[in-house]
Amino acid sequence: MKIPRRAFMHLAVGAAALPAVPRISRAQAYPSRPVRIVVGFPAGGATDIQARLMGEWLTERLGQQFIVENKPGASGNIGTETVAKAPADGYTLLQVVTPHAINAALYTNLNFDFIRDIAPVICLARLAYIVVVNPSVPATTLPEFIAYAKANPGKINYGSAGQGTPQNIACELFKMMTGLNLVHVPYRGGAPAVADLVSGHLQVIFAPVSEVIQHIKSGKLRALAVTTATRLDVLPDVPTVGDFVPGYEASGFGGIGAPKNTPAEIIDMLNKELNAGLADSKIKARIVELGGTVLGGSPAEFGTIISDATEKWAKVIKFAGVKAE
Numbered sequence: 001m002k003i004p005r006r007a008f009m010h011l012a013v014g015a016a017a018l019p020a021v022p023r024i025s026r027a028q029a030y031p032s033r034p035v036r037i038v039v040g041f042p043a044g045g046a047t048d049i050q051a052r053l054m055g056e057w058l059t060e061r062l063g064q065q066f067i068v069e070n071k072p073g074a075s076g077n078i079g080t081e082t083v084a085k086a087p088a089d090g091y092t093l094l095q096v097v098t099p100h101a102i103n104a105a106l107y108t109n110l111n112f113d114f115i116r117d118i119a120p121v122i123c124l125a126r127l128a129y130i131v132v133v134n135p136s137v138p139a140t141t142l143p144e145f146i147a148y149a150k151a152n153p154g155k156i157n158y159g160s161a162g163q164g165t166p167q168n169i170a171c172e173l174f175k176m177m178t179g180l181n182l183v184h185v186p187y188r189g190g191a192p193a194v195a196d197l198v199s200g201h202l203q204v205i206f207a208p209v210s211e212v213i214q215h216i217k218s219g220k221l222r223a224l225a226v227t228t229a230t231r232l233d234v235l236p237d238v239p240t241v242g243d244f245v246p247g248y249e250a251s252g253f254g255g256i257g258a259p260k261n262t263p264a265e266i267i268d269m270l271n272k273e274l275n276a277g278l279a280d281s282k283i284k285a286r287i288v289e290l291g292g293t294v295l296g297g298s299p300a301e302f303g304t305i306i307s308d309a310t311e312k313w314a315k316v317i318k319f320a321g322v323k324a325e
Helices: 005-017 020-029 046-062 074-084 098-106 142-151 166-178 190-199 209-218 264-278 281-289 299-320
Strands: 035-039 066-070 092-097 118-127 129-133 156-160 182-186 204-208 222-226 252-259 292-294
Touching: 035 046, 035 074, 046 066, 046 092, 046 118, 046 209, 046 252, 046 264, 046 281, 074 092, 074 098, 074 118, 074 252, 092 098, 092 118, 098 166, 098 299, 118 264, 118 299, 129 142, 129 166, 129 209, 142 222, 156 166, 156 190, 166 182, 166 204, 166 299, 190 204, 190 209, 204 209, 209 222, 252 264, 252 299, 264 281, 264 299, 281 292
Parallel strands: 035 066, 035 092, 156 182, 156 204
Antiparallel strands: 092 252, 118 252, 118 292, 129 204, 129 222
């Protein structure tokens, strides 16, 4: 039987549309139950705050609870493995941060491959670190600090939140590019390192903004430079390291990821809603307070940020001989 051309065209169009129907209905049905956002670090830090901020936004927008679940340990690897092994259905997400790019080179026995096993959803913000010194250090600018460090090789201690943490790697990049001999003193967390800097047991730290900004404002610590390519809105008078060490840039990032093979329509929905959240003035202001610069963008753009950072920090780790604790 010969099918009339008009009827045939209707059938062809209908058939072409069929594969899209399940995708559309699946996206419309999501989320139908609570979603967890796994944070591989303790509650209360900038990473945790950012996850909760965006979780609250998604809860309001999508009508289901987006609950932050802290799984600290092994520089975020415990939380990452939880997400990597979770069902790829959009109900388990990961707060993705700089240590995930560092860990790929730092740990050789991971049970996952971050770039392969975690699908990028969105990069929420670039995060800055600040070069801060104890006021007893005779330097009010970064060039003065570099000159002082060159005159006192091996006598200046810098602290970090631990071996292989972003603070450690950011300072090792600085050492690599300036030739300075600074002694690393790792701590179990940023707070005790900052406490020892304030008390004078350390001379310098490359610290997250949220951990030191109040000490800077009170005069207990002196800010010399920020590690991002541009100055921060929250500290507009503080220059960048790159102003004095050409090419230096050591910003972190914070974003959202999901298990590989999570349906593209769910990732696209989350990306759209989170981009809308980043346009909200209150959310934007809170991210700035934490030392961040709002980014947003597509999943592919976040994927590029992750891969570029992974390659960059692998070179620094190899040069400095940094080993996991």
